[in-house]
Amino acid sequence: MSAVPTSSPLQARRHRLRGRLGDLALHGLTLAAAFACLVLVGAIVWKILELAGEAFDRFGLAFITGRTWDPVKHVFGALPFIYGTAVTSLVALVLATPLAIAIGLYLSELAPRGVRGIVGSLVELLAAIPSVVLGLWGILVLGPFLAHHVEPWLHSTLGFIPLFGDPQQTGQGLFTAAVILTIMIVPIVASISRELFLGVPRDLEEGALALGATRWEMVRGVILPATRSGVAAAVILGLGRALGEAIAVTQVIGGGTRIGWSLFPPADTLASKIASSYQGAGSGLEISSLMYLAAILLVLGLIANLVAQVIVRRFDPLRGARS
């Protein structure tokens, strides 16, 4: 705003009017953009549900418990893929959670000053690797390694647990997918946890140390209880990521509709089934059934997301979930 014109009242009024119009225009424009975001999310939900309609009318909720996926006989069911999604995500969470919390603790409490920034950015870089690259590495390097070294070892030492059945030759299967997912979610959970741990008031930490607690006792008695719900939210965000990852999982999971105890055989998740059938789908009913899978995935993703946000907002109402 340059010199304020005071010479003529007419000019002044015009100036004020322009100012008010400018305010109104910017307010309106930004409101429209924000509204567009709302419309976008609404449209995504609506479109997916609409496309799933044909399969929903045909199979109803029994689709969720149906175990067959047979394009020839036009019988479709989602259970094998829900099983695959649940197993890969849960195994990934079990592997990733302790690892990520330990990394968060190292970065916030242990690492020397110079190392902290470097290791922290390296962990974040791990999250930046495109999933298709990770999948390529998974299919050609990690899979064969797991199949020839890790899976036989797990089978021979822990084979009495039905989870560790006969190893596979190709290395494509639930277990490989779970390991890839672990690599993808560890950096996410670790960086959120680090921020949470750093946010614990210094007075509390120093108080515990002054009372004679060792560093680990301070972590267990002060830091972890103070950040418990935040870490839980971070883990749920990681779960949401694991549920929805399509590409890397499609590359390493092998494909199949088997449901069983062992972690090693090939299978499919909801997302990988959709991704791997993208070109082959023939009938309208098959496409609609794939959309039904997407709708289930959407609902699971929304639930994970909202739960995490509710937890985060309970004690940091201004800022939402970070990733």
Place this chain on the structure above:
Amino acid sequence: MNRYRRRRIVNRVMELIATVAALVAVAVLAIVVLSVAKRGAGAISWDFFTKPQALFGQPGGGIANAIVGTVLLVLMAGAMALPVGVLTAIYLTEFAARRVAVPIQVVIDVLAGLPTIVIGIFVYALLVIGHTQSGLAGAFALAIIMLPLIARATQEVLLLVPSTLREASLALGVRRWRTVLGVILPSSVGGILTGTVLAVARAAGETAPLLFTSSIFANTVQTDVTKPLPNIPVLIFTYSEQPDPALHEQAWAAALVLMAFVLVASLAAKALLARSRRKLVG
């Protein structure tokens, strides 16, 4: 005394576990980067960047068509997402009442957390069914992924702008819209740009949204955005599913190019972000 020693040992063990965990994460990054570099470097040559894909079953060829397509897709996506993202962030930080801001914030975070394949299917339903795959559809899908990232990054820098700056401008009688456009935006433009670069780096590597929108493409350089644009992620994905080792080599090399771009872009953006943040906070 014994008890004290036990506590110290437990402490040591836990410290060791945390250190090892951090080492494992760094080691995994190193292993992935090195094995991609080792396998990909062999196929990288001048031809690899300047020649399009070879016809199916023929040797040689490069990924020129996919590089051009990915650049186009990401540029278009950025052009779509940047204005909407920045305007949304301005609305949330400058205009919205808390009652309105919270639900919008929730929706943006939901958008950021949606499975990317679901976004791909949405755009497929909206723009591809009844028409054909196209570069525009692919760019739109990538834009939806970039939108919440840009909005969030912008919001973070806008919140860092000192309120004294805002109040000084308003106290001088400057209108709100001129305060926003003339004072607040210029002082946060660095942060917005780096946020955008991070979003571009993320979008450049996304495959799932393109699978349904821009995956059946010609092996020639394509600049017509109404046709499906060749792109690096889908190329890697299709090659990795083939049994042919020659295609695997090409996939590794393409992965090396993609990964190098993404990692360098994110590193540079993060370094810049840290600098511009320091400048704002003082």
